[in-house]
Amino acid sequence: MHQPVPLRGRIWLYALAFLILLFLVLPVFVVIPMAFSSSRYLDFPPPGWSLRWFERFFTKVDWYESMLVSLKLAVATVVISTPIGTAAAYAIHTGSHAFFKWMRNLLLLPLIVPHIILAIGIFYIYVRIGWLGDFTGLVLAHAMLAVPFVVTTVLSGLRSFDMNQEMVARSLGCGRFDAFLRVTLPQIKGSVLSGMLFAFVTSLDEVVLGLFIAAGHNTTVTKVMFGSLRDEIDPTIAAVSSMLVIGSLTIAFALMILGRDRKTARQG
Amino acid sequence: MNQDLPLRKQSGDVRRLAAEEAAVAHTQPLSIEIAGVSKSYETFRALDSVSLHLAAGEFVTLLGPSGSGKTTLLNIIAGFARPDQGRVLFGQEDVTLRPVNKRELGMVFQNYALFPHMTVGENVAFPLKVRRVGKQAIAERVAAVLRLVRLDHLAERSVTALSGGQRQRVALARAVVFSPRIVLMDEPLSALDKNLREEMQVEIRQLHKKIGATTVYVTHDQREALTMSDRIAVMNKGRIDQYGSPEEIYNAPTTTFSAQFIGETTLLPGAASDDRSHVVCDGCRIRSAKPLPDARDLVVALRAERMLLPEECGETTNRIPSRIADVIYQGDSMLVLADVGSGQRLSIRRSLRVGLGAPLPATGEQLMLGIDPADVIVVRAN
Numbered sequence: 047m048h049q050p051v052p053l054r055g056r057i058w059l060y061a062l063a064f065l066i067l068l069f070l071v072l073p074v075f076v077v078i079p080m081a082f083s084s085s086r087y088l089d090f091p092p093p094g095w096s097l098r099w100f101e102r103f104f105t106k107v108d109w110y111e112s113m114l115v116s117l118k119l120a121v122a123t124v125v126i127s128t129p130i131g132t133a134a135a136y137a138i139h140t141g142s143h144a145f146f147k148w149m150r151n152l153l154l155l156p157l158i159v160p161h162i163i164l165a166i167g168i169f170y171i172y173v174r175i176g177w178l179g180d181f182t183g184l185v186l187a188h189a190m191l192a193v194p195f196v197v198t199t200v201l202s203g204l205r206s207f208d209m210n211q212e213m214v215a216r217s218l219g220c221g222r223f224d225a226f227l228r229v230t231l232p233q234i235k236g237s238v239l240s241g242m243l244f245a246f247v248t249s250l251d252e253v254v255l256g257l258f259i260a261a262g263h264n265t266t267v268t269k270v271m272f273g274s275l276r277d278e279i280d281p282t283i284a285a286v287s288s289m290l291v292i293g294s295l296t297i298a299f300a301l302m303i304l305g306r307d308r309k310t311a312r313q314g
Numbered sequence: 315m316n317q318d319l320p321l322r323k324q325s326g327d328v329r330r331l332a333a334e335e336a337a338v339a340h341t342q343p344l345s346i347e348i349a350g351v352s353k354s355y356e357t358f359r360a361l362d363s364v365s366l367h368l369a370a371g372e373f374v375t376l377l378g379p380s381g382s383g384k385t386t387l388l389n390i391i392a393g394f395a396r397p398d399q400g401r402v403l404f405g406q407e408d409v410t411l412r413p414v415n416k417r418e419l420g421m422v423f424q425n426y427a428l429f430p431h432m433t434v435g436e437n438v439a440f441p442l443k444v445r446r447v448g449k450q451a452i453a454e455r456v457a458a459v460l461r462l463v464r465l466d467h468l469a470e471r472s473v474t475a476l477s478g479g480q481r482q483r484v485a486l487a488r489a490v491v492f493s494p495r496i497v498l499m500d501e502p503l504s505a506l507d508k509n510l511r512e513e514m515q516v517e518i519r520q521l522h523k524k525i526g527a528t529t530v531y532v533t534h535d536q537r538e539a540l541t542m543s544d545r546i547a548v549m550n551k552g553r554i555d556q557y558g559s560p561e562e563i564y565n566a567p568t569t570t571f572s573a574q575f576i577g578e579t580t581l582l583p584g585a586a587s588d589d590r591s592h593v594v595c596d597g598c599r600i601r602s603a604k605p606l607p608d609a610r611d612l613v614v615a616l617r618a619e620r621m622l623l624p625e626e627c628g629e630t631t632n633r634i635p636s637r638i639a640d641v642i643y644q645g646d647s648m649l650v651l652a653d654v655g656s657g658q659r660l661s662i663r664r665s666l667r668v669g670l671g672a673p674l675p676a677t678g679e680q681l682m683l684g685i686d687p688a689d690v691i692v693v694r695a696n
Contacts, residue, residue: 210427216414217392217421217498218441218488225415228444232431 074291080284088281099285108270109282115260116250116267119181123188123249124242130189131196131245132238136226138197139204150197157194161254164190169258179261187255192245199244203237204230236301243297250290343371343528344405344495346391351400353386360386362552363400368530368545370405373522375531375539378549379575384532385500387549391530392498393417404496419496420489420527424504426481428473434484435460435469441492459487462524463517479510486518490525497527503538515541536576540564548572566604570693573615580660582614583695593692597655598634602690611695618649618663620689623675627684634683636660638675648674652683 076090081099083092103109138150156164168187169178177183207230215225231238253268260266271283346368353361361383368374376384389395391402393414401410409417420441428437435456442452460466463483468476473484482502489497502518503511519542522529533539539546540560548555548563548571556563556572567573574581584595586609592601593612600614622631636652639659650662662683664674675681 208425208427210423210425211429213394213414214421214423214427215429215440215444216394217417217419219415219418219444219492221413221415224444228440229429233429 077284077287077291080281081288083281083284086280088279088284099281102280102282103285103289106282108265109267109286111263112265112267112270113286115181115264119184119188119266120246120249122181122185123192124245126185126189127192127196127245128238128242131193131241132200134193135197135200135204136230139201140209150201153197154194156191161191161252165255165258168255172259178259179264181264184256184260184264184266187259188249188252189245191252191255192248195244195248196238196241199237199241200234203234207233239301243301246297247294250294341493341495341525341527343526345370345403346496346528346530347401347403348387348391349401349403351387351390351397351402353383353390353395353397359552361390361397364552364554365400366547366554366557368528370528371526373519373529373531373542373544375533375543375546376549377533377536377539377546377575378555379534381551382549383552384534384549386552388498388500388530388532391496392419392421417496418492418494419498420492420494422482422485422489422497422499422502424501426485426502426505428481428484428488430472430474432473433469434465434471434473434476437473437484438469438487438491440488445492455491459491462521463487478506479514482506482514483517486521490521490527493525493527495527497522497525497529499529499531501533502531504533504535511538512541518542540576548575550575565691567615567691568693570613570615570696573613573691573693578618578661578663580616580618580658582616582654582658582660584612584614585610586612595655596658598632600632600634600685600690600692601630601687602692603687604690604692606692607694609694613693613695615691615693616660616685617689617691618661619665620685621660621662622684622686623662623664624682624684625673627682628686631684631686632690634660634685636681636683638677638679638681641674641677650675654683 079092080088080090082095082097083089083099084094084096085092103113134149134153138146164187168183172178172180172183211229211233212222212225215229216222220228251268252266253272256266256269257272260269267286271286274280274283346366348364348366350363350365351361352359352363364383364387366374366387376387378384386395390397393409393412393416397410401408403409404417429440432440438456438459439452442455447455456469457466460469463486465480465483465487468480473481476484485502489499499518503514506514515538518531522542531539531542540563543560545557545559546563547557548569550569550571555569556567558566563572563576567576570581573579582595582598582600584593584600586592586606587594587599590606592599593606593614595614602614606612627633634654636654638650639653640651642649642651645666647666648664650664652660652662654660660683
C-alpha cells in the first residue's frame with residue numbers, strides 16, 4: 047500500500063488544479079456581467095447595470111429572428127444526426143469487417159479537417175446546386191459536423207454495454223431492430239442523449255460554415271454576432287452570449303441530474 | 315441459499331401450486347437432429363461434420379474442453395451461427411436457415427445477461443411481451459414461473475440487487491416462461507462458486523423434469539455433465555468423441571480422450587499380447603473382462619477409485635508392481651500417488667468411510683496394486 051501524501055505535500059496540486067479550472071471557466075463568465083452593462087461598448091468591468099441590451103435583442107428583428115433560425119437549425123441537426131450517428135456507431139461496434147474501422151475514421155474526418163476548409167468546399171458545392179442561404183443546405187452541413195460527436199458518444203456507451211443481452215433478446219423472440227429498441231437503446235440512452243446535446247451545441251455554436259453558406263432569412267445568430275462584432279461592437283453580443291451559455295449549462299445540468307436519477311433508481 | 319426459500323407453504327396452497335406448475339410445464343418437446351454440420355472460422359475448423367440426434371425431452375450435455383466446438387454447436391442450434399455444411403432439424407422441420415427469433419427456443423447464457431433496466435418480473439415477462447401476450451396472461455405466467463424457481467417474493471426487485479444464484483434463476487425463468495419446446499444453456503453455472511453450483515445443478519435437473527423441454531447444456535465440467543444429463547456428447551477438436559448415457563461414458567469410454575477427460579484416470583500405454591488375452595504395459599500385464607479393441611497399440615485407463623490395495627486383491631485381480639510416491643489427505647478421501655514401471659504416475663483414491671477398507675500404505679513402500687478385470691478400461695491408442 048502507498049502511504050498517502052500529506053496535505054502539505056499535495057496543496058500545490060489543488061492550487062494548480064484550481065487555477066486550470068478558473069482559466070477554463072472564466073472566459074465564459076466574463077461575458078455575463080458585460081451583458082448587464084450600462085455602457086455602450088464592451089467594457090469590463092461594467093461601469094453600471096442595465097437590461098437594455100436584452101431589450102435590444104428582443105426588439106431588433108435581425109437578432110431574434112437569427113436566434114430562431116439557429117434554434118430551428120440546431121433541432122433539425124439533432125433530428126438528422128442522432129439516428130445516423132447512432133446507427134453508424136452500432137455498425138462500427140458490432141461489425142467485424144475492416145471496412146467498419148475505415149468507416150469510423152471517415153466519419154470522424156469533420157472533427158479533424160479545419161472548418162474553414164470544409165466551409166470553402168461546401169460553399170463551392172452549394173453555389174453549384176443553388177443551396178446558398180438555403181435551410182436544408184445548412185442542416186446537412188451542420189449534421190455533417192454533428193455526426194462525429196454522436197458516433198463518439200454512442201460508441202463509448204456501447205463499449206460498456208454487454209452485447210450478449212441483444213443475443214438474449216433475439217433468442218427470446220425479438221428481431222434485431224426490436225432487440226435494439228427494447229434492450230440496447232434504453233441502456234445506452236444516456237450516451238445517445240449526450241450525443242444529441244453535443245449535436246445541438248455544435249450546431250448552435252457553429253460560425254465558420256454559417257459565415258459562408260447562411261444568408262438572408264436563414265442567417266444564424268452566430269453570423270449576426272460576428273457581423274455585429276465587426277461593425278458595431280455593442281453589448282447585445284454579450285447578452286446573446288449569456289443566453290447561449292445559460293442555455294447550454296441548463297441542458298448539461300439537466301443531463302447530469304437525469305443520469306444521477308437513473309443510477310440511483312437502478313440501485314434501489 | 316436458504317434465505318431465498320419462501321416460508322413453508324401452507325397445506326391448502328400445495329395443491330394450487332402443483333396445478334400452476336403443471337400449467338407451466340405442458341411443453342410438447344421437440345427432437346433435434348444435427349446432420350453433418352461443419353463450421354470453420356477463417357482457417358480454424360470449429361466443427362467437423364458433426365451428427366447428433368437428441369430425442370424429444372432429453373437432457374443432453376455437450377461436454378468438452380474450450381475450443382472443442384461445443385459452444386459453436388450450441389450457437390448453430392440456436393441460430394446465432396450458420397453451418398458451412400449440414401442441416402439442423404427441429405422435429406421434422408429444417409431450421410438451418412431460420413433466424414434465432416423464429417426458432418422459439420429458450421436460452422440461458424453464461425453471464426445470465428439479465429436486462430439491468432428491468433425488474434425481475436419485467437425480465438421474466440419480456441419474451442411474453444415480445445409475443446404480444448395479454449397483460450392478464452403475462453401476470454399469471456410470470457407469477458407461476460417465478461414460483462417455480464422460488465423467486466416470487468422478488469418480482470419487484472431490480473435484477474442488480476440479486477445474488478448470483480438468484481440471477482441464474484431469473485435467467486432460467488425468463489428462458490422457460492413462454493414454454494419453449496427446446497431450451498439451450500451455455501455454461502450457465504460457471505460463474506457460481508462450487509457449493510451453489512452443485513445446488514443449482516440439482517435445481518436445473520428438477521426444472522427440466524417439470525418442464526420437459528428438450529435441453530442442450532454446454533459445460534466443460536465433467537461432474538456437472540454426469541450429474542445432470544440423460545446423455546452426454548463428449549466433444550474434442552470439433553468432433554463428437556463419444557455419445558451416450560453418463561454410465562456408458564464413464565464405464566465404457568471408447569477413446570483415450572473420453573477416458574481421460576471424464577473421471578480421475580491414469581492412462582497406461584501398452585500393446586495387445588499375441589493371443590490378445592491381455593495388454594502388455596510398461597512393468598505389468600493387464601487383463602480386461604471385455605474383449606480388447608481390434609488394434610495392436612492400446613491404452614489401459616484406470617479409474618482412481620477402482621484401484622485396489624494388496625489386501626483387497628483376489629485370485630483374478632490384475633497386479634501392478636508399484637512404489638508409493640505420496641499419500642495426500644483431502645477431507646472426504648485420500649489420494650495415493652504411486653509410480654509404476656518407468657515413471658508412470660498412478661492415482662488411487664480411497665474414500666474415508668470409517669471402518670472400511672485396508673490400512674493406507676506409507677510413502678516409499680513397494681507393493682502390488684490391484685485392479686479387477688471388470689474395472690479395466692481398454693481403448694485404442696490414437
